[in-house]
Amino acid sequence: xxxxxxxxxxxxxxxxxAPQIGLAAxxxxxxxxFTARQPxxxxxxxxxxxxxxxxxDVVVGFSQMVVLATGGMNLSVGAIGVCCVMCSGWLMHSxxxxxxxxxxxxxxxxxxxGGLNGVAIARTGVNSFVATLATANLFSGAMLILTxxxxxxxxxxxxxxxxSYRMLGFVSPPLVVALLLGAALFVFFSYxxxxxxxxxxxxxxxxxxxxxxxxxxxxxxxxxLSGLLAGxxxxxxxxxxxxxxxxxxGEDWLLPSFLGxxxxxxxLAGGSVAVLGALLGATLVxxxxxxxxxxxxxxxxxxxFLGLFLLAAVLAQRYRGIARARLE
Amino acid sequence: MTAVRRAIGGDWAGLLxxxxxxxVAAAFLSPSFLTEFNIYVMLRSASVAVLVAFSQMIMLAVGQMNLSVGALGGLVAxxFGGMLERLGLPLIIAIPLALLVGVAGxxxxxxxxxxxxxxxxxxxxxxxxxxxxxxxxxxxxKPFHGVPREFVALGDSHWDFIPALLWxxxxxxxxxxxFLYHLKAGRWLLAVGGNPSAAQLSGVSADSMVILAHAIxxxxxxxxxxxxxxxxxAAQPETxxxxxxxxxxxxxxxxxxLAGGSVSITGAFLAVLVIALIENVLVLANVDPYWVQFMLGxxxxxxxxxxxxxxxxxxxx
Numbered sequence: 001x002x003x004x005x006x007x008x009x010x011x012x013x014x015x016x017x018a019p020q021i022g023l024a025a026x027x028x029x030x031x032x033x034f035t036a037r038q039p040x041x042x043x044x045x046x047x048x049x050x051x052x053x054x055x056x057d058v059v060v061g062f063s064q065m066v067v068l069a070t071g072g073m074n075l076s077v078g079a080i081g082v083c084c085v086m087c088s089g090w091l092m093h094s095x096x097x098x099x100x101x102x103x104x105x106x107x108x109x110x111x112x113x114g115g116l117n118g119v120a121i122a123r124t125g126v127n128s129f130v131a132t133l134a135t136a137n138l139f140s141g142a143m144l145i146l147t148x149x150x151x152x153x154x155x156x157x158x159x160x161x162x163x164s165y166r167m168l169g170f171v172s173p174p175l176v177v178a179l180l181l182g183a184a185l186f187v188f189f190s191y192x193x194x195x196x197x198x199x200x201x202x203x204x205x206x207x208x209x210x211x212x213x214x215x216x217x218x219x220x221x222x223x224x225l226s227g228l229l230a231g232x233x234x235x236x237x238x239x240x241x242x243x244x245x246x247x248x249x250g251e252d253w254l255l256p257s258f259l260g261x262x263x264x265x266x267x268l269a270g271g272s273v274a275v276l277g278a279l280l281g282a283t284l285v286x287x288x289x290x291x292x293x294x295x296x297x298x299x300x301x302x303x304x305f306l307g308l309f310l311l312a313a314v315l316a317q318r319y320r321g322i323a324r325a326r327l328e
Numbered sequence: 329m330t331a332v333r334r335a336i337g338g339d340w341a342g343l344l345x346x347x348x349x350x351x352v353a354a355a356f357l358s359p360s361f362l363t364e365f366n367i368y369v370m371l372r373s374a375s376v377a378v379l380v381a382f383s384q385m386i387m388l389a390v391g392q393m394n395l396s397v398g399a400l401g402g403l404v405a406x407x408f409g410g411m412l413e414r415l416g417l418p419l420i421i422a423i424p425l426a427l428l429v430g431v432a433g434x435x436x437x438x439x440x441x442x443x444x445x446x447x448x449x450x451x452x453x454x455x456x457x458x459x460x461x462x463x464x465x466x467x468x469x470k471p472f473h474g475v476p477r478e479f480v481a482l483g484d485s486h487w488d489f490i491p492a493l494l495w496x497x498x499x500x501x502x503x504x505x506x507f508l509y510h511l512k513a514g515r516w517l518l519a520v521g522g523n524p525s526a527a528q529l530s531g532v533s534a535d536s537m538v539i540l541a542h543a544i545x546x547x548x549x550x551x552x553x554x555x556x557x558x559x560x561x562a563a564q565p566e567t568x569x570x571x572x573x574x575x576x577x578x579x580x581x582x583x584x585x586l587a588g589g590s591v592s593i594t595g596a597f598l599a600v601l602v603i604a605l606i607e608n609v610l611v612l613a614n615v616d617p618y619w620v621q622f623m624l625g626x627x628x629x630x631x632x633x634x635x636x637x638x639x640x641x642x643x644x645x
Binding site for chain 1: 456618
């Protein structure tokens with residue numbers, strides 16, 4: 001249309017290129033298909049249950065996203081998560097601490113373990129993949145040695161009360177926390193100096209260092225934040241299950257942690273984050289998981305679908321980049 | 329002289345010393361360590377692990393990584409079991425077919441990685457999930473027990489303390505050595521791992537080397553899976569679930585460079601034996617099995633730290 005001004009066209013182009021639109025469309029389509037096949041899918045109970053597990057997936061994705069921002073990766077998200085789960089359980093059960101204090105201390109443990117990752121990577125200059133693969137096994141191993149893999153079931157009743165509390169009939173409190181966290185992360189990466197420095201360090205470490213940014217500090221902060229978020233995701237599982245289980249997290253979180261951010265358009269090379277995309281990516285994963293369950297397709301094929309989705313997202317991201325490069 | 333010194337002075341001399349000293353210490357600490365049966369069991373579990381380590385080592389050689397080593401192994405194991413039980417194929421056909429599945433899975437990884445230029449980590453994370461999904465979807469987590477008796481017997485057979493299953497890794501190791509250091513393709517593969525752009529400038533196609541490495545990696549994890557079936561006497565869907573850590577621990581502790589282009593076959597082999605020794609000693613000492621995981625993590629960290637320290641010291645002098 002000749003009437004469309006150039007900025008409007010450019011904005012439309014940007015919108016069309018954004019992976020978020022495709023994701024939102026896929027989410028809407030799947031939601032409609034699943035509800036048509038099985039009306040119980042949209043029941044307030046199923047929405048509540050989905051929201052509760054979505055909150056965990058979202059935060060697990062954020063935990064990986066903040067490290068991807070600096071161009072690294074964190075394979076110990078699940079290991080840190082389960083350490084915080086067991087730590088909070090031990091504090092409440094054995095020391096009798098009230099839940100809020102126990103949760104705060106568990107989060108502090110998560111941040112500390114993440115910080116250790118960051119320091120190990122920044123100090124030694126080792127590939128973040130290998131460093132966090134090693135620490136993941138250190139953390140999980142230490143947790144299993146200390147707890148002997150025995151779950152802690154007797155937690156104060158308030159803990160599971162948070163998990164089963166429903167706002168407006170179908171909204172789970174952890175989901176609200178996850179959404180607020182998304183908003184906070186968006187502000188952090190868009191406006192705060194530390195957040196912008198992290199992105200600059202991820203985009204081009206040498207240039208960032210030359211312009212006076214401490215790349216090491218950015219790496220440490222990103223891992224510290226990642227550990228904190230992994231711990232938070234673990235605590236969300238504690239309130240959902242009402243117990244501290246040593247089987248939470250671990251390698252089961254590896255795929256979801258990458259799925260959300262990568263589906264949502266966060267670049268693996270570092271230097272950019274897509275908070276809304278990560279939220280939508282996690283939503284897509286949760287809908288597929290719940291849909292397959294409700295339709296009785298069985299969980300066995302779930303991993304195949306998730307793998308193919310991740311592959312498709314990566315390929316789409318890649319070819320979108322090539323197409324754009326050709327246009328310019 | 330220099331050849332001898334190079335042979336004994338390599339990075340793996342330290343590992344050999346650790347292995348020998350550790351073995352002597354274990355023999356003193358526990359009388360059941362040096363029994364024929366114990367050594368046989370230890371070497372049998374190491375046989376699978378050595379191939380798993382080689383499968384990752386070839387990827388580190390070309391400067392990439394493969395997160396789907398275990399998932400592909402699991403898929404090969406159940407397809408192999410299915411071929412034997414459901415289709416009733418003879419071993420002589422089922423074994424090559426299973427290896428072919430491994431190579432094909434590797435080729436998929438290689439083509440996807442090199443064609444798209446996407447980080448191999450994320451590609452193999454995705455394909456690994458897909459392989460596991462196919463495995464679980466087909467088997468619904470139920471193992472195939474209909475493995476021919478002679479194959480299970482082969483998995484149990486041993487000559488003195490040497491298990492029959494140790495032969496495949498003992499044959500593969502020198503073959504890999506010939507390939508990497510004496511064949512043109514192997515040297516190109518290492519060259520691409522060491523410096524992709526320089527290799528590309530001298531006319532080596534980095535893409536085809538990445539595809540080749542993935543194909544070999546897939547074939548090796550397939551071979552490891554076949555050995556695992558022989559070892560367990562059944563095709564378990566969860567075969568390969570715990571391979572990720574050892575696949576990296578073996579080559580890295582064995583002296584492979586994480587930047588690519590340099591690996592040590594003997595080093596990786598010895599590192600897996602050291603890991604098997606540690607596991608064995610912990611079991612004999614009745615220590616929590618969870619310590620194994622902790623120790624492996626610590627060992628990788630230690631190796632990486634030592635290498636870093638050496639590099640810094642070398643840069644100073």
